[in-house]
Amino acid sequence: MKKSIVVPAVLMVSVFVVGTSEYLIAGLLPQVAADLRVSVPTAGQAVTAYALGVVIGGPLVTILTVRLPRKGLALGLLLLFSAGNAICALAGSYELLIAGRVVASLSHAAFLTLALLLVTRVVEPRRAGTAIAAVGSGFSVATLLGVPVGVLLGEGAGWRAPFAVLAVLTLVVAGLLAAVLPRQDAPATGVRAELRTVVRPRVLLVIATTAVGLAATSTVFTYLAPALTGITGFTPAAVSILLLVYGAGSLAGGLIAGRLADRSLAVTVRGTFAGLAVVLMIFPFALPWQASAVLAVLAFGLLTSATTPVLQSLVLRHAGDAPTLAVSVNVCAFNIGIAAGSALGGGLVAVDGLRWLGFAAAALSLAALAISYAAVPRRTPVPVSASRLVRGG
Structure with a gap:
């Protein structure tokens, strides 16, 4: 198969997983609040913590990693994201849940940025907009399918279950990306x-x-x-x-x-x-x-x-x-x-x-x-x- 098809598809799935994790917590707040013995508004701070991690951590992580090889960085960010979701799945306290959300959020903006740039590597310049839209559609699919399914899973098996599934899915996606993404050298710019x-x-x-x-x-x-x-x-x-x-x-x-x-x-x-x-x-x-x-x-x-x-x-x-x-x-x-x-x-x-x-x-x-x-x-x-x-x- 052409890498111009396979790589965008894997990147889209990666963005789907990231998008599902971001929005999933909002549908599970009552269960999280009851289990961790906090109020629903307090549990809602897990949404705020993630957003702040994206806004503050995104540019910082991007600057710190700007000279790293692109393929290795993409895989490292996915591993960090998986770790954050695993922490959420194992969280026995509200504080640990917040920590897991922050860890996952630190890779969010940096990985999405990298995905949008990497996809332009495997398509013709005149098709850049289409490629970006294809990768970005992962977020739409997350809203359409990932979040509702994740919430249903959380209601049936407990709120930690969908985070555990996402942690495993992220590792699977990282493995696929390692297999299909060509090696990318470190950027020349600083x-x-x-x-x-x-x-x-x-x-x-x-x-x-x-x-x-x-x-x-x-x-x-x-x-x-x-x-x-x-x-x-x-x-x-x-x-x-x-x-x-x-x-x-x-x-x-x-x-x-x-x-x-x-x-x-x-x-x-x-x-x-x-x-x-x-x-x-x-x-x-x-x-x-x-x-x-x-x-x-x-x-x-x-x-x-x-x-x-x-x-x-x-x-x-x-x-x-x-x-x-x-x-x-x-x-x-x-x-x-x-x-x-x-x-x-x-x-x-x-x-x-x-x-x-x-x-x-x-x-x-x-x-x-x-x-x-x-x-x-x-x-x-x-x-x-x-x-x-x-x-x-």
């Missing part, structure tokens, strides 16, 4: 080159676009289930099915956007945020009726995940020969945007603004659109070759 790249104006603009754009989607998505039950009148079981619809839309949207980004990155970036703004503005008016709410959720899913491949492709275009830290910081910007959007949505919900979250989110999407005009030049730079990307990261 920390100074990476730091110079990440502070380039256009790179910073892309990172800002990412943070604001993800804040837009998170403002609505965080409170999507309460809105669908409280305003639309769906039952909790129906909401679960609708979240599958959202996940299916996300998977399709990411893959479609990746292909479009290969044709015209500027048009895809702007079209994504413009379309997202329109859907979000319509959202408050679609919620009272079930048929229109279903369509709105599907369109929302399609456009939400479309942001990921286009923004990562944009970072790669602007980063040149030293993209590693820039991509890592952009991964962190996704998490910062998600946290900010959740906080904004929570504040609006507290003042009875649940139905009208779409308006605030649409304003953020328009802001991301405005920033993207500065981030994307009229003539987008020609993609650097796959080999240059790997040497740079």
Whole structure:
């Protein structure tokens, strides 16, 4: 089989495992709280601890490992991730659970960054957007399949069981990656080159676009289930099915956007945020009726995940020969945007603004659109070759 097919597939599965671990804990909080004898809000700090580990640890780990051979680093990060999940599976105390989450999170941003860069090594430069979307689709599959299955396993066999399974799956994926990934030499660029790249104006603009754009989607998505039950009148079981619809839309949207980004990155970036703004503005008016709410959720899913491949492709275009830290910081910007959007949505919900979250989110999407005009030049730079990307990261 061609490595241009096998390597992206294995990397996608790796991202699926990482994404499942990140979101799984949220569905198991009641069981974790009861077993470890803490409150549900306290157990929820396991989510916060992971997010902070990604945002703070991601760039730090990336800087510390920037001169290491790429294949060895990828395998080492997966082993660290497996160890973190194993600690969670064996945790007999709340403190040990938090420690396991932090250990796993330290490899999250660095591995995702590496996966996005490695996949460009085995495809033609003109197909970089499609390849990035394929690898990134692992997160959509994690939301669509991995998390629900993990929660069901946790409910039946105890909350530690899915973490133990993830620890083993990570080792299996590491073995597959060791078999299919070609040896990658240490990058020629150093920390100074990476730091110079990440502070380039256009790179910073892309990172800002990412943070604001993800804040837009998170403002609505965080409170999507309460809105669908409280305003639309769906039952909790129906909401679960609708979240599958959202996940299916996300998977399709990411893959479609990746292909479009290969044709015209500027048009895809702007079209994504413009379309997202329109859907979000319509959202408050679609919620009272079930048929229109279903369509709105599907369109929302399609456009939400479309942001990921286009923004990562944009970072790669602007980063040149030293993209590693820039991509890592952009991964962190996704998490910062998600946290900010959740906080904004929570504040609006507290003042009875649940139905009208779409308006605030649409304003953020328009802001991301405005920033993207500065981030994307009229003539987008020609993609650097796959080999240059790997040497740079």
